[in-house]
Amino acid sequence: MLITRPRHLARALADALAARGADPIVVPTIEIVPVIDVGIARDLSRHAWIALTSANAVESLLASLAASGRDARDIGECKIATIGPATAAAVRKRGLEPDLVCDRATSEDFAKALLDATADGDRILLYQAKDARKALREALEATHDVTVRSAYETRLRVAPELRTAIDRADAITFASSSAIRGFVKNGGNADGKVVACLGPIVAKGAAEAGIHVDTVATDFTSDGLAKALAEFYASARS
Numbered sequence: 001m002l003i004t005r006p007r008h009l010a011r012a013l014a015d016a017l018a019a020r021g022a023d024p025i026v027v028p029t030i031e032i033v034p035v036i037d038v039g040i041a042r043d044l045s046r047h048a049w050i051a052l053t054s055a056n057a058v059e060s061l062l063a064s065l066a067a068s069g070r071d072a073r074d075i076g077e078c079k080i081a082t083i084g085p086a087t088a089a090a091v092r093k094r095g096l097e098p099d100l101v102c103d104r105a106t107s108e109d110f111a112k113a114l115l116d117a118t119a120d121g122d123r124i125l126l127y128q129a130k131d132a133r134k135a136l137r138e139a140l141e142a143t144h145d146v147t148v149r150s151a152y153e154t155r156l157r158v159a160p161e162l163r164t165a166i167d168r169a170d171a172i173t174f175a176s177s178s179a180i181r182g183f184v185k186n187g188g189n190a191d192g193k194v195v196a197c198l199g200p201i202v203a204k205g206a207a208e209a210g211i212h213v214d215t216v217a218t219d220f221t222s223d224g225l226a227k228a229l230a231e232f233y234a235s236a237r238s
Helices: 007-017 040-045 057-067 086-094 107-117 135-141 162-168 176-185 200-208 220-238
Strands: 030-032 048-050 077-082 100-103 123-129 145-156 171-174 193-198 213-218
Touching: 007 220, 030 048, 030 176, 040 048, 040 057, 040 145, 048 057, 048 107, 057 086, 057 123, 057 145, 077 107, 077 200, 100 107, 107 135, 123 135, 135 145, 145 176, 171 176, 171 200, 171 220, 193 200, 193 220, 200 213, 213 220
Parallel strands: 048 077, 048 123, 077 100, 123 145, 171 193, 193 213
Antiparallel strands: 030 145
16 A cells, blocks of 8 residues: 655554555655744734644644744643644644644635634634645635744655555555645556545545545544545455
C-alpha cells in the first residue's frame, strides 16, 4: 500500500494498514513547511476564537509562540475551535482543551459548527494552510470579522523513488488534494491500482486529475482510510 502523505504524518496510516496485514510503502509527494509568525500572540489577544484546521496548524501555532518566547499559556482567553479528531488530539497533546470540535472534516461542516457556536461579530483568527480552500473563510466573513494567517505552506516534493514504489504497490492512498498534485507532478500513474481517498474533497481532486477512485473514507482519520481499504478488498473477495 503506497502512502503519499508527508513522512511525519504517515506513521499513523502505516500503522493502521500494517495492523490489517498490509505492507505500507511511504513515499511523500508533498512536504509541510511551517510559517513562523512571531506576532501570533498579539493576534490571539485580539480575537475571540482561533480556528485550527489541521494538526499541522497546531504545531505551527506552538512553534510560532515559542519563537517569540511564549507558549500555550499565551492563547489566553481566545477560544479554540478544531476540525476533525486529529486536530483536536493535537491540541489535547499540548495540554489544551478545544472549546469546539467539529467531527466532520470538511470546510463546510466546520463553518456551520463555528457559526452555531459563535455570536455575530465575533472576531475569528483562521489559522490554516497558505493554499487552503476559500470556502471556510467566505462562509464566516458574511457575519464575522475574520483574520486569516498562514500556518504552513505545502510544497510539492521531488520523489524519484515514486515510480518504483507504484510498481510494487497494489493500492495508493491519498489524504489531500496537494498529495495528488505532487503525485501527478512526479509522473505518477495510478492505472491498474486500487485508489483510496480520505474524504469526498480529496476524491474530487483525484477525479479532476484523471485518477479513478475505488473507495472513499468517510471517517476522516488514518484508521478510517485503512478501514475503507480493508472493506473494499473484503467486498471484492465476496
